[in-house]
Amino acid sequence: MIQLQNLSKVYSNDAGQFWALKDVNLSIHKGEFVAVIGKSGSGKSTLLHLLAGIDSPTNGSITVGGKKISSFPQNLITKWRCRETGIVFQSFFLLQTLTLLENVMLPMEFSRFLTRRKRKERALSLLKDVDLLHKANHFPDSVSGGEQQRCAIARALANDAPLILADEPTGNLDSENAEHIFSLFKNLAAQGKTIVMVTHDTDFSQRVDRSLLVKDGQISDIYFTNEKVGQI
Numbered sequence: 001m002i003q004l005q006n007l008s009k010v011y012s013n014d015a016g017q018f019w020a021l022k023d024v025n026l027s028i029h030k031g032e033f034v035a036v037i038g039k040s041g042s043g044k045s046t047l048l049h050l051l052a053g054i055d056s057p058t059n060g061s062i063t064v065g066g067k068k069i070s071s072f073p074q075n076l077i078t079k080w081r082c083r084e085t086g087i088v089f090q091s092f093f094l095l096q097t098l099t100l101l102e103n104v105m106l107p108m109e110f111s112r113f114l115t116r117r118k119r120k121e122r123a124l125s126l127l128k129d130v131d132l133l134h135k136a137n138h139f140p141d142s143v144s145g146g147e148q149q150r151c152a153i154a155r156a157l158a159n160d161a162p163l164i165l166a167d168e169p170t171g172n173l174d175s176e177n178a179e180h181i182f183s184l185f186k187n188l189a190a191q192g193k194t195i196v197m198v199t200h201d202t203d204f205s206q207r208v209d210r211s212l213l214v215k216d217g218q219i220s221d222i223y224f225t226n227e228k229v230g231q232i
């Protein structure tokens with residue numbers, strides 16, 4: 001599903017150059033649920049931004065579902081992102097002038113396949129999945145941070161994208177809600193969606209298919225299946 005080859009990202013500023021990612025080679029399979037772990041500043045968000053095509057690599061290539069997205073021009077990458085990815089950001093980026101329901105309907109707005117009625121039905125069903133049906137007509141500023149996060153998760157699932165990218169999706173949630181979202185992701189992975197989730201939660205990072213430890217811009221795998229348990 002995802003192939004990273006010799007991927008590097010260099011940020012330049014007055015102090016010089018900083019290698020946020022250094023020569024990363026990595027494959028992620030379809031239907032794999034991957035956690036990205038590591039200290040603050042290690043390069044986790046940079047990796048997620050590159051996978052989403054929000055930022056472009058300094059060197060190397062990114063192939064997703066057979067498409068070399070690192071070579072796409074800007075207009076194509078935006079279309080690709082809308083169709084092929086569902087993204088949960090650390091800051092939720094909900095539109096404040098829309099209700100929670102309307103926020104979740106938004107990614108489906110350009111769908112040629114769904115009528116407005118179907119879009120609304122699907123959005124309501126997703127809000128139900130994240131236990132927010134009762135707040136469907138509220139505006140983001142009138143619900144809690146955790147509720148906004150759950151709404152952002154529902155929105156990321158709205159377009160039924162094969163790839164879900166999530167930056168600390170359970171960071172603002174209490175343990176019960178966090179567990180609920182984690183199981184939702186587990187089910188999606190079981191249905192064949194590929195999930196890449198940055199997390200600081202050591203429990204969750206051991207219950208996924210694989211954890212990727214990011215350290216100083218480099219990545220090592222930690223497997224949690226079979227005999228590879230706990231090995232770096």
Ligand code: ADP
Nearest residue numbers: 011012018020039040041042043044045046047
């Ligand atoms: P993490 O998500 O693991 O906390 P990031 O990927 O956000 O790490 O950042 C990795 C490193 O790159 C950090 O040292 C950060 O300061 C630096 N960095 C991130 N974005 C920029 C930027 N736009 N300009 C310069 N440095 C950046």
Ligand code: ADP
Nearest residue numbers: 039040041042044045090091092145168171172
């Ligand atoms: P990192 O990727 O290392 O967690 P960031 O620089 O991306 O660091 O974020 C800095 C901190 O701000 C993080 O601890 C993150 O959880 C927090 N944060 C980011 N966005 C929000 C938000 N909208 N509300 C509350 N906390 C946030």
